[in-house]
Amino acid sequence: MIPVLITFPPSLDSETSRFLIEHYGIESCEKRHALIFSFFVTLWHGYTPVFPLLYSDSYRLVGPRPIVDHFDPLSPPELKLLPVDPNQLQQVESDWTLFNVTLALASADFAYYYLLPHRDRMIRPLTEGVPPFERKTVERAYPIFAGLLRVLLRLSLSKAQQAAAQIRTIFNSVDARLADGRKFLVGERLTLSDLAFSVAAAPVILPANYGGPIPSFDEMPPEVQTLVTEMRAHPAGAFALRIYQEQRYRLGRAGLSRPA
Numbered sequence: 001m002i003p004v005l006i007t008f009p010p011s012l013d014s015e016t017s018r019f020l021i022e023h024y025g026i027e028s029c030e031k032r033h034a035l036i037f038s039f040f041v042t043l044w045h046g047y048t049p050v051f052p053l054l055y056s057d058s059y060r061l062v063g064p065r066p067i068v069d070h071f072d073p074l075s076p077p078e079l080k081l082l083p084v085d086p087n088q089l090q091q092v093e094s095d096w097t098l099f100n101v102t103l104a105l106a107s108a109d110f111a112y113y114y115l116l117p118h119r120d121r122m123i124r125p126l127t128e129g130v131p132p133f134e135r136k137t138v139e140r141a142y143p144i145f146a147g148l149l150r151v152l153l154r155l156s157l158s159k160a161q162q163a164a165a166q167i168r169t170i171f172n173s174v175d176a177r178l179a180d181g182r183k184f185l186v187g188e189r190l191t192l193s194d195l196a197f198s199v200a201a202a203p204v205i206l207p208a209n210y211g212g213p214i215p216s217f218d219e220m221p222p223e224v225q226t227l228v229t230e231m232r233a234h235p236a237g238a239f240a241l242r243i244y245q246e247q248r249y250r251l252g253r254a255g256l257s258r259p260a
Contacts (some may be wrong), residue, residue, distance in 0.1 A: 001057050002029050003056040004028065004030075004055055005021060006030075006042055006052060006053045007032050007033070008033065008035055009213050010213055011212070012104045013051070013064050013100075015199050016100065016199045019248060020067045020195070023250075024079060026071065028054065032128070032130045033134060034127055034135070037137075038051045042062075048060075050062050050063060054066075068082065081190065081192040081195065082192060083191055088191070092186050099170075099196035099199075100199075104199070105163075106162075106163040106166040107204055111203040111224060114220075115224070116149060119146070121219045122142075122215075123135075123142065125214055127139075167227070168230075171231055172234075172236075174234075175234055175235045178235045190247060195247070197243075201237065201240040204228055204237075205241055208244075
């Protein structure tokens with residue numbers, strides 16, 4: 001069977017998994033599901049409530065990092081995202097935690113806090129590509145789905161403010177690494193560090209070719225627009241936008257199909 005990727009459309013881990021699948025040239029089919037519904041689908045196919053899930057006849061890979069660990073050793077040298085050099089690999093592993101966990105959570109906390117009150121702007125990101133019944137359910141019961149996200153992320157104004165400060169701190173640290181003119185964060189070629197940072201930064205730089213549904217700059221609340229403008233002006237923001245421009249869909253979207 002062609003591998004199937006089960007996603008919650010706007011999630012950053014889902015976008016990281018899409019990016020990885022395209023990078024490794026894996027032919028697959030994405031099946032998007034709204035929150036709550038996704039739990040049952042991943043339980044059925046992967047025995048886990050966690051998304052994203054990439055599964056086939058021979059594997060069940062839960063989350064983006066298992067995708068790397070499975071496919072990187074099978075890939076030709078030019079596609080490997082984990083360096084052979086021990087020092088570089090140690091830096092990539094440290095970056096994975098900083099970007100995929102710390103920065104991604106801060107980006108999500110900040111964006112969701114300001115976006116969830118706007119039902120009209122959030123229906124599409126929460127439901128694009130999901131089955132019609134799921135979309136209708138989210139439309140009719142939006143307060144329940146928005147409330148669940150608030151509870152799961154424990155959103156509050158103070159947490160959103162802390163998230164913005166954390167985003168600025170991490171962007172400043174990446175600025176410092178880029179100050180020597182390097183093209184990539186680790187070594188002379190693309191690694192998991194570059195991919196992880198670019199995806200985690202996406203909600204506050206809004207790359208044009210982000211693979212999941214996300215409100216446009218004009219649809220964003222003023223607080224988000226202000227931070228996006230600020231982060232895009234950073235060398236780190238320009239770097240993430242370049243990684244998206246040069247590396248995302250470099251295979252022309254051939255690897256991943258998205259049924260409605």
